[in-house]
Amino acid sequence: MRVTLFVTCVVDQFYPEVGESVVNVLGRQGIGVDFPAAQTCCGQPAFNAGFTDEARAVAERFLEVFEGADPIVVPSGSCAAMVRNLYGELFRDDPELLQKAKAIGERLYEFSEYLVDVLKRPDLAASLDGSATYHQCCHLLRELGVDVQPKSLLGSIEGLEMREMEQAEVCCGFGGTFAVKFPELSTAMLNDKLDNAAATGADMLVASDATCLMHMEGGIRRRGDSIQPVHIAQLLDRATAEQESRV
Amino acid sequence: MRVRSAEFKKRSAETARDPRRQAALQMLYDGLHKGRIAAAAATDNWEELRVKGRAIKWHTIRNLDYYLELLEERVVANGGKVYFANDDAEASEYVMGVARANDVKTVIKSKSMVSEEMGLNEAFEEAGIRPVETDLGEYIIQLANEPPYHLIAPAIHKTREEISDLIQQAAGGPREEDPKDLTKTARRLLREEFRTAEMGVSGVNFAVAETGSIALVTNEGNGRMVTSAPRVHVAIMGMEKVIPSMQDLSTMLRILIRSATGQRISSYVTIVNGPRKAPEEDGPDEFHLVIVNNGRENLLKDPQLREALLCIRCGACLNACPVYRKAGGHAYGWVYPGPIGAVITPVMSGKKRAKDLPFASTLCGACREVCPVSIDLPTLLLRLRSDLAEGKAAPGERSSVLMERLSFKIWRFGMLHASAFGLGGRIASAGMWPISRRGWLRRLPPPFSGWTSSRDFPRIAFRPFRARFRSRGGG
Numbered sequence A: 001m002r003v004t005l006f007v008t009c010v011v012d013q014f015y016p017e018v019g020e021s022v023v024n025v026l027g028r029q030g031i032g033v034d035f036p037a038a039q040t041c042c043g044q045p046a047f048n049a050g051f052t053d054e055a056r057a058v059a060e061r062f063l064e065v066f067e068g069a070d071p072i073v074v075p076s077g078s079c080a081a082m083v084r085n086l087y088g089e090l091f092r093d094d095p096e097l098l099q100k101a102k103a104i105g106e107r108l109y110e111f112s113e114y115l116v117d118v119l120k121r122p123d124l125a126a127s128l129d130g131s132a133t134y135h136q137c138c139h140l141l142r143e144l145g146v147d148v149q150p151k152s153l154l155g156s157i158e159g160l161e162m163r164e165m166e167q168a169e170v171c172c173g174f175g176g177t178f179a180v181k182f183p184e185l186s187t188a189m190l191n192d193k194l195d196n197a198a199a200t201g202a203d204m205l206v207a208s209d210a211t212c213l214m215h216m217e218g219g220i221r222r223r224g225d226s227i228q229p230v231h232i233a234q235l236l237d238r239a240t241a242e243q244e245s246r247v
Numbered sequence B: 001m002r003v004r005s006a007e008f009k010k011r012s013a014e015t016a017r018d019p020r021r022q023a024a025l026q027m028l029y030d031g032l033h034k035g036r037i038a039a040a041a042a043t044d045n046w047e048e049l050r051v052k053g054r055a056i057k058w059h060t061i062r063n064l065d066y067y068l069e070l071l072e073e074r075v076v077a078n079g080g081k082v083y084f085a086n087d088d089a090e091a092s093e094y095v096m097g098v099a100r101a102n103d104v105k106t107v108i109k110s111k112s113m114v115s116e117e118m119g120l121n122e123a124f125e126e127a128g129i130r131p132v133e134t135d136l137g138e139y140i141i142q143l144a145n146e147p148p149y150h151l152i153a154p155a156i157h158k159t160r161e162e163i164s165d166l167i168q169q170a171a172g173g174p175r176e177e178d179p180k181d182l183t184k185t186a187r188r189l190l191r192e193e194f195r196t197a198e199m200g201v202s203g204v205n206f207a208v209a210e211t212g213s214i215a216l217v218t219n220e221g222n223g224r225m226v227t228s229a230p231r232v233h234v235a236i237m238g239m240e241k242v243i244p245s246m247q248d249l250s251t252m253l254r255i256l257i258r259s260a261t262g263q264r265i266s267s268y269v270t271i272v273n274g275p276r277k278a279p280e281e282d283g284p285d286e287f288h289l290v291i292v293n294n295g296r297e298n299l300l301k302d303p304q305l306r307e308a309l310l311c312i313r314c315g316a317c318l319n320a321c322p323v324y325r326k327a328g329g330h331a332y333g334w335v336y337p338g339p340i341g342a343v344i345t346p347v348m349s350g351k352k353r354a355k356d357l358p359f360a361s362t363l364c365g366a367c368r369e370v371c372p373v374s375i376d377l378p379t380l381l382l383r384l385r386s387d388l389a390e391g392k393a394a395p396g397e398r399s400s401v402l403m404e405r406l407s408f409k410i411w412r413f414g415m416l417h418a419s420a421f422g423l424g425g426r427i428a429s430a431g432m433w434p435i436s437r438r439g440w441l442r443r444l445p446p447p448f449s450g451w452t453s454s455r456d457f458p459r460i461a462f463r464p465f466r467a468r469f470r471s472r473g474g475g
């Protein structure tokens, strides 16, 4: 079986190791990965900033690049939500593109959603010693309604203790240009998030979106916190590799 | 009321730094927000009620003229008077006229957000009439001479010490600290006002068209006093507050109260059917219903933004909003704060003056999740951003600076050409190299300096994923 990977612009440019982990984890499940090299971005940054024409041009290109791909896997709830939900808004006056967007949206899955809902593997037979706390990224949780899927994947890792933080479902304060336009508000939200994460005493802070992770990691480094930020794909990669080497 | 939304950045940053305000705002999450979640969980048919409530509101908004006319007809049949005010000034003028005609010296008020739009208290004072707010929270902010901080908890930002000071100044006598004593003193002061005021002004939670009634939801019983003790009662409502029937009222009250406070029912629900009629002993001689437009038409005539008129002002989206909980209520600069305020303030009071508000959100979706009528607030914010960024709705309203527009043009080019994208990444990565340490940057030039004021920024990878994928020979 093969999937097409939309790796997202942020993973491609800032967190390439997350993309590699996605390929590794899927590979261990017997899934091959295709990567259309023409891909760039889904258009969300411009759309969120109000630059609708720019967003539409880039989104249209996304639809061309991924035309016919099935299924499409994305290691980001936010980019998946952009395609699945917000393209409906972006193309609301263009029935033809709307139809195309809808069709692609139906074939596109966030990484953990794909593993659990499509592959039906909520337990990857993985193991890793340590403790982790999970930040529920906003768009994955509230745009896509993906809640238990990443939790069950993490919960099934042998040796990994999951510790729930206070306000795990509250935004980390990233919000795209929001973080730059309203730095005081964004930072105050981030500090709450990092305080709550640190209070669990966990070794790792897990998130399912590289953008949220970039924001939280930026804060962790500046504050000098000891918690290790990690993308869920990286954690599953390590834990499945660990298991393989043990067997 | 004066619109101060242009000061959002400054005032929200001040609040984010103020530990007293932050402590109060945090209580909204632990108290009202968790209360709302628990109340919904304890209501078996909660989702059904939400769907029903949304349908009732949509039906009414789509047939607003019909229901407003029906309401008028029934209120008049009940012996009341109806006045349609096109804006805040017209509404104030009418209320002042009623007060003058009745030689009013003191007005008691129960909570009305529309009267805040009108700046009604100042108008009374200018006319030599003394307004007294009787909702405890409103009373406190009236003493402090401040606008409300929250839709249902107007004085939530005040600490106990601040409230003690305010009440002591009003009451004289010893300074009290215990909330019970403070409430008792406020009650004593207000009792006297209830007895003597010649006119009562109330808000309206819902107006029922078929019966010409208005419904008020309170926990202090002040709404009942204001609407029945004085000789004249003036009720003020935004024109979207009408609903068709008593049956509908039952649905709307269920979702409103649970969403507002987490209660199943408030201590008081007061339904007023106009002035006192022949054999009745209680009630006012005159009943006036003022139905206010004041910019709501701007929402109504836009097929998408119209959704904001479904709002029943429960305040749940404020409690759920992590941005509101940092920025505080006053930063939004007008009457309605939080996510719903960020949508309706620009549209009702002029986009130019409130340009920042639609951008002051991370689009995290917490508001839509708790809204009892499921208003798609994030999408409405996106829509306003689209109007504002390049001044599409009106050039004078453009919110972006040249730098930002230019950046997105370049971005667009890069994203449309994968080779330019790859090359641009490499150049940027190399450019970042000398100023980065272990792959991270501590300082970026404006406009990105906002990020690095408190967070490091990652250097773009030397070898992006696309290169790594190629060299590992696929997946």
Ligand code: SF4
Pocket (backbone or CB within 6 Å): B151, B259, B310, B311, B312, B313, B314, B315, B316, B317, B318, B340, B367, B370, B371, B372, B373, B374, B375
């Ligand atoms: S938008 Fe929804 S949640 Fe917010 S105040 Fe209005 S009804 Fe309540």
